[in-house]
Amino acid sequence: MTSQDIFEPIGYGPPAAAIGSRPDHPVPRTGINNQGAPIPTNKFYANFFLGNQNQGCWTHPYSLSWSKGSGITQSWGVSVSHIDSNQKVFGPDPNASPVQYFFSPVGVRSVILSAAELGRWVDNSFDSSAIIIQGFHLSELLETKEAKPIKKLISATITLDTLKAFSVNLNLHTQAGAPPGVTFPLVQGMGFVTAVYHSLTPRIESSNLFRSFTQVSVDPRLGLAKYKVVLEDGKTWLLYARSTSSQGSVDLKMSSNSCIQASGAFTGIIQVAKCPDVSALAESTYDSSAGSYATGASVSGYSSYASGTYSLKWTKAGMSLKPLLMFALPHHLQSFDVTTSRRKSQIQLQTTTKGLATAIVSDSWSMSELDLPVTMGFAPWVPTSKSGPNYSANAIKVIAEAAASEVLQDMNAQTNLESMYFSGKALSKFATMIYTIHDIVKDPGLANIGLVKLKDAFSVFVNNKQRYPLVYETAWKGVVSTASYVTGECCVDFGNSYYNDHHFHWGYFIHAAAIIGYLDPSWLDANRDWVNTLVRDEKAANPSEQDEYFPFSRSFDWYHGHSWAKGVFESADGKDEESSSEDALFAYAIKMWGKTSGDRSMEARGNMMLSILCRSMQNYFLLETSNRNQPSNFIANKVAGILFENKVDHTTYFGNAIQYIQGSTLARTRNFVREEWERYFDKGRVDQIDDGFKGILYANLAIIDPVSAWKFFSQSNFQSQWLDGGASRAWYLAFAAGLGGAPS
Structure with a gap:
């Protein structure tokens, strides 16, 4: 079996001709330096170029933020924090079981990497008799002729450069327009927070206060100094310093319980890392990689039928002959190949929302997915099935009756809406319905009637004639709805114009296109x-x-194993993912569009994304009783609800009704579905619901009880309000029957 590169380019040309272009976007690109390339909008460092630029950035296991003159230290440096599991906050009732949400406190500035020249006050003197204000000499207004000193704050600024999928450079400047004074290469999973100083005087600060600061007598290696820092919260951090100029090594002294400062300007690197225990083995592991640091990363991958591998490889700087220390998340550990597994260390640090991160001493990782869903097509599918579904004549008759009614609906009225999201859902629904008629009911005549209507409805969008056409904007560089440009509202159509939820929105269109092309x-x-x-x-x-x-x-x-929905919106808890099922739908749509359009690499990439998504969902989103990554007092919720970088909340953006929150046979295992059903919906509780979520829940029940699901959807008094706007009764019947629910 030949190997398929899963990252072959799709194309390099401009967007589709019908999509116009404009040079502006409502959100400014604050502090972004010379980024001629397209800007990644939904990445972990977005808070540094949005809003006030001082919200958090989560690299896992560390979080960073720009202090911006705030806090007890009034520092202008970059603060670094790490939150242990016993510091998490639970609410709204911390004694509830389960709790609704948990988060890690923000604003904890364990270690702040700064410089004496940042955010400094300067004294200016002036001749008050030489300044005239509204005809009066200032000396007359002040009733004195003496020169008066005025203190002026020279504010530090931050900029970003080299914005990539896994990394960015964060720069501190002594003032606007000055060259970078300190550069922080930020990379997901980085084992050290590294500050690269450019002839500034290092100042290390802490809002937790320093209990002790000690230089280790024996350097880890020539030219690399090591210090132990113990904070008043009892936590131990290691600090490493290395000069890269003729100025010589840095001389650090603790000047107060909140400040450690060098004696003069320094060019070189200072690194910090939290030591989870004080064992010699943990320290020696850090020592073995100190002095080197990651500057970026790339991903590659290949598949051969149902087996695939993907790799993360880092670029690095500093003492580059030393191996990197990078932190892996639980889903990485499960899929590591043998070589990567051998490079695991004993160091583990808690993450905010994804369990324990484990330090890996290696410049690259290789991960395997050995059961890619290559056999999944448009038909109902079960991972354990070796053959496709069988339908009895009776089942076909019931499905056909439902489909004949649905295919006559007004497709244009349901698809040409003000919302790309709801338009796409309707197109996907009708496409699935027509597939059901063609391939399951096997009525090509009726299917063709529906297909003609569907292609007409789809052409509205291809020709960009919908109510809010798409536009390619060249500021961030991407395709967005013009809804916010027209209305002036940032959140219209779920923030599509602001790069919010694009994978949800586009996934439905791509899925519909895959079926039409098929x-x-x-x-x-x-x-x-x-x-x-x-x-x-x-x-x-x-x-x-x-x-x-x-x-x-x-x-x-590709580091977290799932998507982030939030676009160019500043967020105190970072990016979030609130609909893991629609994330999976997008990956599935990519797979099927690749298959239909003949793009083997795209199809393979979709298969790989689906496998990785399922692994991450089952670790962090869909919570079986055996889950060990989320807090024990949260797991009984069964699903994450909204998973932020810093918070998990068992809710949705559109309501707290349990059917909204809980709402693929690939990701949702039988055991999980059974636990969820027994927790919330069994013993008649599901029948108290009287809206579209009732249909969704019964379709989900088909995974473990297809007979009950079939009975629900085939009943003579079935109500239309039990179907979501993106759902087809004909498809739900075909799904339940395909899983064995219909009588023979």
Whole structure:
């Protein structure tokens, strides 16, 4: 079996011709330096270029923020914190079981890497008799002729450069327009927080206060000094310093219980890392990698039928002959190959929302997914099944009756809406319905009637004639709805214009296109460019960083194993993912569009994304009783609800009703579905629901009880309000029957 590169480029050309262009966007690109390439909008460091630039950035296990003159130290440096599990906050009732939410406190500034020249006050003297204000000499207003000193704050600023999928450089400047004074290479999973000083005087501060600061008598290696820092909270941090100039080594002294300062200007690196225990083995592991640091990362991957591997490889600087120390999340550990597994260390640090991170001493990781969902197609599918579904004549009859009624609905009225999200859901629904008629009911005549209507409805979007057309904006570089440009509202259509939820929105269109192209291959050539534009804009985005029109992997995070929905919105708890099922739908759509359009790399990439997504969902989002990554007093919620970088909340953005929160046979294991059903919906509780979520829940029940699901959907008094706007009764019947629910 030949190996398939899963990251072959989709294309390099401009967006589809029907999509216009404009040079502006409502959100300014604050502090971004010379980024000619497309800007990744949904990445972990976005808070540094949004809003006030002082909200958190989570690299895991550390979090960083720009102090911006605040706190008890009034520092202008970059603060570093790490929160242990016993510091997490639970609420609203911390004694509840389960609790609704948990988060790690923000504003904890364990160690602040700064410089004496940042945010300094200067004294200016002036001749008060020489200044005239509204005809009066200032000396007359002050009733004195003496020169008066005035204190003026020279504010530090921050900028960003080299914005990539896994990394960014954060720069501290002594004042606007000055060259970088300190540069922080920020990389997901970095084992050390590294500050690169450019002839400034290092100042190390702490809001937790220093209990002791001691230089270790024996350097880890020539030219690398090591210090132990113990804070008043009892936590131990290690600090390493290395000069890279003729100025010589740095001389650090503790001047107060909140400040450690060098005696003069320094060019070189200072690194800090939290030591979870004081064992010699833990310290020696840190020592073995200190002096080297990651500057960026790349991902590559290959598959061979149902087996695949993907690798993360880091670029590095400093003492580059020494191996990197990088932190892996639980889902990484599960899929490490043998070589990478051998490089695990004993060092573990708590993350904010994803359990324990484990330090790996290696410049690259290789991970395997050995059961890619290659056999999954458009039909109902079960991972353990070796053959496709069988339908009895009676089941076909019931499905056909439902489909014949649904296919006559007004598709244009349901799809040409003010919302790209709801329009896409409806297109996907009708496409699934027509597939059901064609391949399951096997009525090509009726299917063709529906297909003609569906292609007409889809063409509205391909020709960009919907109510709020799409536009390619060249500020951030991406395709967005014009809804916010027209209305002036940032959150219209769930913030699509602000890069919010694009993988949810585009996934439905891509899925519909995959089915249309499957049913009518002659349709593909005229529509391929438009569909690929959506694919390139989003999380598979373009797998090539050479694409000048779109960033690599806008929403899908190859480190975290899932997407981040939040676009260019400042957020105190970081990016979030609130609909893991629609994240999986996008990956599935990518897979099926790749299969239909003949793009083998895209199909393989979709398979890999689905496998990784399922692994991350089952670790962090869909919580079986055996889960050990989320707090024990939260697991009984069964699902995460909204998972932020710093917080998990068992709720949704549109309500707290339990059916909203709980709402693929690939990701949702039978055991999980059973636990969830027994926790919330069994013994008649599901029948107290009287809206579209009732249908969703019964479709979910089909995974463990297809007979009950079939009975629900096939009943003679079935109510239309039990179907979500993106759901088809015909498909739900086919799904339940395909899993064995219909009588023979």
